[in-house]
Amino acid sequence: MKRLITVFSFVFISLLLAGCLQVETTINVAKDGSGTINEKVLLSKTFVNMMKEFAQAFQDSASTEEFSLFKEDEIKADAKDYGEDVKYVSHELISDDNWEGFKVVYAFNDITKIKIQPDPGSKVGMGDEEGEMGDDEEYYFFKFNKGDVSELIIDRPPLELNSESEENKDTLETSEQNDEEMGEEFLKMMEGMKINIAIRVEGNIASTNASYVDGSNITLFQMDFGEMMKNKEAFKEFKNKEPENIEDMKEFMEKFPGMKIEVEKPISVKFK
Numbered sequence: 001m002k003r004l005i006t007v008f009s010f011v012f013i014s015l016l017l018a019g020c021l022q023v024e025t026t027i028n029v030a031k032d033g034s035g036t037i038n039e040k041v042l043l044s045k046t047f048v049n050m051m052k053e054f055a056q057a058f059q060d061s062a063s064t065e066e067f068s069l070f071k072e073d074e075i076k077a078d079a080k081d082y083g084e085d086v087k088y089v090s091h092e093l094i095s096d097d098n099w100e101g102f103k104v105v106y107a108f109n110d111i112t113k114i115k116i117q118p119d120p121g122s123k124v125g126m127g128d129e130e131g132e133m134g135d136d137e138e139y140y141f142f143k144f145n146k147g148d149v150s151e152l153i154i155d156r157p158p159l160e161l162n163s164e165s166e167e168n169k170d171t172l173e174t175s176e177q178n179d180e181e182m183g184e185e186f187l188k189m190m191e192g193m194k195i196n197i198a199i200r201v202e203g204n205i206a207s208t209n210a211s212y213v214d215g216s217n218i219t220l221f222q223m224d225f226g227e228m229m230k231n232k233e234a235f236k237e238f239k240n241k242e243p244e245n246i247e248d249m250k251e252f253m254e255k256f257p258g259m260k261i262e263v264e265k266p267i268s269v270k271f272k
Contacts, residue, residue: 025116029111029202031272033150041101043069043099043100043101048069075104082106087107141154150271152270154262159249159263199269204272219260223258228256
């Protein structure tokens with residue numbers, strides 16, 4: 001995904017990812033503008049095992065290296081994707097009957113040097129090719145005013161509503177074809193897919209224009225496909241008709257408990 005210009009092209013590109021994916025990213029911001037990034041990345045065990053079998057089929061018979069989608073050196077190196085100031089702190093691998101992945105903690109000294117990309121494919125090698133940087137418009141950026149009451153200002157990616165680009169048309173047509181071919185099995189496979197990007201500030205929020213606030217936590221972007229697909233009629237409407245303005249978008253989101261997208265720009269959070 002080159003740009004997050006529409007929420008809807010993002011959704012259907014996500015649906016086309018092979019296997020279920022869960023990505024949770026929480027940016028913890030202290031009163032001096034420093035903080036940590038806590039991230040959890042999970043892939044369905046079925047998809048991981050399929051990739052392992054595929055890799056083994058093409059592996060040199062003399063090689064003794066065990067295949068892994070989640071390599072320690074790559075997890076550490078991914079710190080730079082958030083900004084030059086970001087340092088790796090720790091990580092742990094996760095594996096159970098249904099999911100495989102990792103939790104990682106990165107640290108930073110200055111939130112204004114951080115950028116967050118909402119494209120989940122970038123977490124598992126499905127985003128931009130190595131060495132290629134996406135447009136600045138596809139990231140969340142931050143400004144910070146330190147004080148007795150500190151202020152965090154968040155600039156989200158733009159949302160162009162009701163886009164009629166050929167790329168979006170092709171994405172929708174492909175999604176519809178997949179639905180017809182796979183039906184309920186396809187929808188069931190996608191039920192575990194979750195994407196979440198949140199901010200947690202130190203102390204208490206004094207004021208904010210953010211739409212989704214829970215204590216000191218603010219949700220910037222959330223897609224829980226299992227929750228969204230419970231309303232299948234609304235989901236079909238969601239696929240076939242893009243909102244034309246912000247109010248239409250808010251109305252759509254009210255139909256989907258698992259869908260939260262911050263529409264304010266910029267988002268201001270004052271906390272103490």
